[in-house]
Amino acid sequence: MSPSMLIVGLDPALVDDAPSSRAAFPEIDAEAVRAGVAAGRARLKELGFTVDVCPLDYGRTAETVYRAALSRKDYDIVVIGAGIRLDPALTPLFEVLVGTTHELAPGAKLCFNVSPSTTVEAVQRWWPERRPVV
Numbered sequence: 001m002s003p004s005m006l007i008v009g010l011d012p013a014l015v016d017d018a019p020s021s022r023a024a025f026p027e028i029d030a031e032a033v034r035a036g037v038a039a040g041r042a043r044l045k046e047l048g049f050t051v052d053v054c055p056l057d058y059g060r061t062a063e064t065v066y067r068a069a070l071s072r073k074d075y076d077i078v079v080i081g082a083g084i085r086l087d088p089a090l091t092p093l094f095e096v097l098v099g100t101t102h103e104l105a106p107g108a109k110l111c112f113n114v115s116p117s118t119t120v121e122a123v124q125r126w127w128p129e130r131r132p133v134v
Contacts, residue, residue: 003127004050006069006108007037007119008097009081011055024087028115029118033083036116043120049077049127056084059093066097070104077118079111087113 012033015025041051052071056062070078078101084090101108111122 002048002050003053003076004073005044005077005079005123006052006054006075007041007079007081008054008056008066008069008084009033009037009079009116010083011057012037013055014057015083021074025083032089033116036119040113040116040119044123047120049094049123056093058090060091063096066100067104070100075105075108077111077123078105079098079113079122081116081119082112085112107111 010033012030013073015028015030015033037053041053044051052069052073052075053067056065080097080101084097085094090115098110101110109126111119113119113122
């Protein structure tokens with residue numbers, strides 16, 4: 001059976017209009033996030049993972065949306081995106097996501113990328129048997 005993964009991050013549609021995201025990541029815009037997520041998802045599927053994506057808002061409905069996603073299936077891996085973790089304004093949301101993961105998916109490995117383009121690398125740190133053979 002393929003390892004299952006949930007990638008959780010900010011909805012790319014919100015990135016361009018959020019002052020805290022623009023300040024934390026001035027070089028990243030919505031299109032870069034969309035492209036990075038799509039490329040990472042495609043590569044992870046090639047490596048044999050099943051991948052779901054959970055886009056969140058800045059907190060109003062984020063916990064409810066995340067709880068619903070974690071309740072739909074058992075995940076082996078949860079990737080919490082840098083857009084949430086590295087933006088100081090979103091530290092409370094990050095804490096909620098970690099706590100909710102521990103509550104609803106206690107067996108899942110937590111992985112952290114530093115940008116949308118480093119998601120595969122983050123997963124491979126915790127799931128080394130899925131590294132490409134060189």
